Amino acid sequence: MTEELRNKAKELLKNKQVELIIGYQRSPDGICAKPCFIDKETDTDLLIWDTYCVYNLSNYLKEYAGRKVGVIAKACDSKSIVVLLQENQLKRQDLFIIGVECRGVVDEKGAGFAQKCKSCLSSNIPIYDYLIKEREQTRKPLEDDDEYEPIRKIEAKVLLERFKFWQQEFKSCIRCYACRQICPLCYCPKCVADQTQPSWFSKAANLTGNFSWNVTRAMHLAGRCIDCGECERACPAGIPLREINKKIEKDIKELFKYQAGANQEQKPFFACFEKSDPEDWIK
8 A cells, every 4th residue: 555655646746736745654763653744756755554644634734725735544534624625624626635445543542443443434435536445454344333332321321420520531631722733623713712802711721611611622523523533642631532522423413414524515514404403402
């Protein structure tokens, strides 16, 4: 896969189809991978693809809006590109998407595959210009697993227990905003957390401010989060941010049959209102 990837990148740069390739290269430790930005044919040999390619590279596309850019995208990354296109943050004609089949990436904080990969039901890439397929299946997709099993365990708790659970988790938040910075879908010119006139919630790293920030951000991602898991991976406090986002994802899928990033032709979630939408959940 790596050799095919390098050849395609070299071809794109040689034919001036793109100005830049955003991909992965080996980290100095010789094991992990890190993002790289290549604009010369001679540098394409730096490109790699393996289970250590954990980053969602679509996050960098916002910085190159208006330029012809090639980007390496696994399934979850391509879903975030779909959402960015739906929300007019990118233009399709500016992108050359090199899709790569993915059977899972490593968990940097533990052993084995990342948790998001264990519940990933499909490696289908919804949008690409060129697809690089995996010649050997490194693991069997966990298609029979219940991706919402951890959420159901939380839902089984009574309301007060759920509230205390998230209070305990958000207590450790240091308000570094790593979750915001690494999220491809956090692109507001001025975040609500930085506004002072009016100030929507406390800027201090205390429970009240932390709870407001994390819940507000989760609601801003409703119908948009594609579960790339970058927020949780980047969180230095180890807060299970995927679980709150997966809860909202689950409700939207069950109530409105909508899945973020699945189809470029569909409208963004909040532009899909129908008179027939259920309203009994409103309290």
